[in-house]
Amino acid sequence: MSEPREPGFSTLAIHAGAQPDPSTGARATPIYQTTSFVFDDVDHAASLFGLQAFGNIYTRIGNPTCAVLEERIAALEGGTAALAVASGHAAEHLVFHTLLSPGDEFIAARQLYGGSVNQFGEAYKKFGWNVVWADIDDISSFENAVSDKTKAIFIESIANPGGAITDIEAISKIAKKAGVPLIVDNTMASPYLCQPFKHGADIIVHSATKFLGGHGNSIGGLIVDGGTFDWSAPGKYPSLSEPCASYQGMVLYETFGNFAFAIACRVLGLRDLGPALSPFNAFMLLTGIETLPLRMQRHSDNALKVAEYLKAHPKVDYVNYSGLEGDKYNEAAKKYCPKGAGAVFTFGLKGGYDAGVALVSGVEMFSHLANIGDTRSLIIHPASTTHRQLTDEQKTKAGAGPEVVRLSIGIEEVADIIADLDQALEKI
Amino acid sequence: MNHDSYDDAYVRGILDDVKTIAMVGASANSIRPSYFVLKYLLDKGYKVFPINPGHAGKDILGQTVYASLADVPEPIDMVDIFRNSEAAGAVVDEALTLDPLPKVIWMQLTVRNDAAAGKAEAAGVRMIMNRCPKIEYGRLSGEIGWVGVNSRTLSSKRPKLASRGFQHRTIGK
Structure with a gap:
């Protein structure tokens, strides 16, 4: 038996x-x-x-x-x-x-x-x-x-x-x-x-x-x-x-x-x-x-590739994604989230507030909305939306400074996700 | 045997096999766990004899209460113990004097007495400790899922309904 x-x-x-x-x-x-x-x-x-x-x-x-x-x-x-x-x-x-x-x-x-x-x-x-x-x-x-x-x-x-x-x-x-x-x-x-x-x-x-x-x-x-x-x-x-x-x-x-x-x-x-x-x-x-394991792995794999792409982009100042080698939380991510660091992260644009507004306006496949964890890739510029009512100092403290953009990476083809960001960054 | 965990098949076999249960420490107080379990087991078709010296001769949920295991007028398949771990030892000793012997001795959640269990097993009695027959029945029948409890069972078979329909499931064959 x-x-x-x-x-x-x-x-x-x-x-x-x-x-x-x-x-x-x-x-x-x-x-x-x-x-x-x-x-x-x-x-x-x-x-x-x-x-x-x-x-x-x-x-x-x-x-x-x-x-x-x-x-x-x-x-x-x-x-x-x-x-x-x-x-x-x-x-x-x-x-x-x-x-x-x-x-x-x-x-x-x-x-x-x-x-x-x-x-x-x-x-x-x-x-x-x-x-x-x-x-x-x-x-x-x-x-x-x-x-x-x-x-x-x-x-x-x-x-x-x-x-x-x-x-x-x-x-x-x-x-x-x-x-x-x-x-x-x-x-x-x-x-x-x-x-x-x-x-x-x-x-x-x-x-x-x-x-x-x-x-x-x-x-x-x-x-x-x-x-x-x-x-x-x-x-x-x-x-x-x-x-x-x-x-x-x-x-x-x-x-x-x-x-x-x-x-x-x-x-x-x-x-x-x-x-x-x-x-x-x-x-x-x-x-x-029922499909959580499949989706979550794809979300995380896609997010890591997008984070790597953004980190190398000349218009991007920094990327906060714990899945990236060298990130402040990378060691903790390996311990607590060994299969991947999730779909959601923020990054900073060198062009500040105006660049953030231009980016969310310029994307074609990303949806500009205030949710996370969708099959679709989502984008938001907190300083002009969710955190708009705060002072600049409060925004920065909350991790929502004028240059910050938050992404929730979906499970589309990662090449298409990157291409959409690429064309939108081009227009900034 | 290992009493830290039990196979579902072992527990199911016991709950399927026993028909008469003597419940030592049954309470007449309708908010006590022992009253709940008594009521649930009766509802599932078991014949349950409450044992409680303080209530001997009275009845709980229509069942005559006896002062001791020896007073129960029928063979007892299972002794269910609602006493603390130390007191459970004496209950097991008493159960092992019964003729015929019970097939099963069950100690409730938080009740565990390994020395007593060893004696019972040496006499050929099956033991379960630190479990509740209501929870186990609810788990194996699927009823417990209605209150969001993780039954730790998976099945692609239809749950078995008791004769009264959807709100009553059974583990019976």
Whole structure:
């Protein structure tokens, strides 16, 4: 008899969570486009509402199509369980709602997607959740930021937009010492390039909108529970460790063990705050994930060639791509993202602001828009768009100086991608 | 045998084989894990005998509660232990005095007693430790995927539905 073996990543990307439909035999995951599910009887309903039975009640709390996506990402990340929600922002919000109470603090890397910077720094003030910023280029800044109010640390594996690679293991040590979970946003890398749980992360979040879906057609977010964090400390994470009033006094960490965090995000966060993913979007994201390994390798291979091309171009001042030999983050990239450094990077034009505007106007195949992680190659000049409202000094600090252009390299023929940039650079 | 991990086939074989289960430490409190598991196993068609000296003679979910394993009036296929790891040793000793012997002794999540397991295995009893039969049943039937849990199983076969339809799956043949 052969030894049991672990399926490989590409196999999980296609099969995890998805058996044929039990009723019809449909092989593709059906879109269960329904708000609600009938109960067999009153006792069945009571078991479902009391979390005593597994099953479906209402699509705001769970749906069989969304569930396949959840199990798929849990398998790909090597976690115990996952939760699908309406957007990456919703994923972050449910994670912090589960962990924080008013007056609590969390530490976050400065090097984050701008949307997360706004969410943490501005929106969360109204909840009394206080972000303390730290710098991934100075690991001691994380340690120095720890206080008795710290409840979590948040980083991105590959930081958007600059492409910095975060030293997950070093920050994980600080989180463990502080007794708080490490949350990693793995959107830019996807689990194909980086596996944060293997480096000490406790919770992973995704904007599935980007590389997981991969085709620029559906917004979605995911939370993955690593099953590694001990929630039992009395009073520290009351959503998990204290009797839950809306479930007759149940203690979630006792009842759900190493997937209690994902359950708490669902049965408290999603139930009460409501950012459910539509089953249709779950289906689109699932279809995307089936080809994640193929696409992600091509994205990374193309990006490296484009970065090399740009680095040699006379009108280009610098290129920040951790996949390039000699890049500040190249060693970290080899460790954390050995198959490739992802699709997104920035570069600086010698011609400054006007050259940036001319370049985004001059491209013919690149799409000028504010997303990343599409099959199509995307371009944006932050100083004239996403970061327009900032002062010049703030722009530079945010890595969005007047000369900076951000690319998200698609999976077209790389020669065509380079040719488009070449003709547009020619016109500057 | 190795008790750090179990083959799915081993766990499935046990859950498929046993019909009667004595649950030591069954709770009458509807928010306790042991109550959940009792309710779930009953729903899956197992005959479950709650064992709890404090509730002996009363019933939980319609099942008569017994004070000890020896009081159960039928042969017990599996003893499921909801006690701490140390106390589980005495439960195993008690189970090994039963005639006929149980086929399986199962210790719940976080419960592990290797010395006791060694004794049971020497007597020909199959052991599982630090697992939950509800989670394992949910995992192997595919039900647990509905709450986003990684079942760590892959299959291109249709899940088997119990007689009540889509919301009830089974691992039975």
